[in-house]
Amino acid sequence: MELPSKLLENAVNEIAQLPGIGKRTALRLALHLLKQPNTQTETLVTSLAKLRSEIQYCSNCHNIADATRCEICNNTTREASVICVVEDVRDVMAIENTGLFKGHYHVLGGKINPMEGVGPSQLNINTLVEKVKSGAVTEIIFALSSTMEGDTTNFYIYKQIQECNIITSTIARGIAIGDELEYADEVTLGRSLIHRIPFEKAIKQV
Amino acid sequence: MELPSKLLENAVNEIAQLPGIGKRTALRLALHLLKQPNTQTETLVTSLAKLRSEIQYCSNCHNIADATRCEICNNTTREASVICVVEDVRDVMAIENTGLFKGHYHVLGGKINPMEGVGPSQLNINTLVEKVKSGAVTEIIFALSSTMEGDTTNFYIYKQIQECNIITSTIARGIAIGDELEYADEVTLGRSLIHRIPFEKAIKQV
Missing domain, CATH: 1.10.8.420 (RecR Domain 1)
Structure with a gap:
């Protein structure tokens, strides 16, 4: 042309x-x-x-911000001791849209991906580990993509904070709301059976 | 969001x-x-x-240019008396890619489209009519889209230069090279029958 x-x-x-x-x-x-x-x-x-x-990045959670701290970290009504670990800024927005999380975030800036040359040192992992070791954190929720890279990153971080006495969890994997069972893949369906939820608990969340 | x-x-x-x-x-x-x-x-x-x-627009043909005249109009080996009328810059590039046209262009900047508020005065029609009336043009080829608006624009320009003694033509409409007859629409197929080409002429162009 x-x-x-x-x-x-x-x-x-x-x-x-x-x-x-x-x-x-x-x-x-x-x-x-x-x-x-x-x-x-x-x-x-x-x-x-x-x-x-x-543009600036929040000094606390590495989220995009107009100042040195983002609005979420500046919000004193949110629980600073519960931290949701996400891959990037879009995931923060996605979780904020649910309106169901009232803690702080920690934006890693990617996933560990040796194939693309992304190692742990390129991600914001150290600041998270330091935060946990300082004793300010009571719970960590891993909310990374359910891929090999996501799982590797979760495990890498978990290994480093294992000693600290905090609750760790990962967001539930299972059948998406509205999905037909017959089209679900075996791995997802199998996991959703293993991690089944007590019915009384499930109906409360509807 | x-x-x-x-x-x-x-x-x-x-x-x-x-x-x-x-x-x-x-x-x-x-x-x-x-x-x-x-x-x-x-x-x-x-x-x-x-x-x-x-960015500048060629003072002669209204094509996009880096100077007051575009490269095509500056090229002295091209025939200045044969003018291909097109809608916009992309059409110039499309025709140039065929390598089969050695005249000049005239970029109208759109088609007459009353529904979208585009009248003849918003298009570069006057400069074309003046060029034709000055006697510098021997042939006009209309290469506009084969739509209602394209046909209207062709006809509007034709009416204004009808008196001048020049050859006018429009690019052929018909079955595209490689197309299967059974999928062609009736109008196109009908026109391709009416405007059929003598076989000796057709094989020469292959």
């Missing part, structure tokens, strides 16, 4: 570096911006530049 | 204004940029800002 202008070509190449956006989509977006008033591109450009240069 | 930061929220809202990009994709793109080095965002931002502020 030969473009009629170097400026357009540069812009298309830059946009096409974003994940999930190919050259054709990038061209469509660039031509769209050219058809819109100048101000739209200006606000887009300033908001992106500001985002990248001014 | 409540975001943990105002900066992130602004960026997501701006990205989500682009066509085909929703809030979720916008968030994914913004978080991707945050994970990449600062320089990636910087080059993206500068290329977009430069594109919007420095």
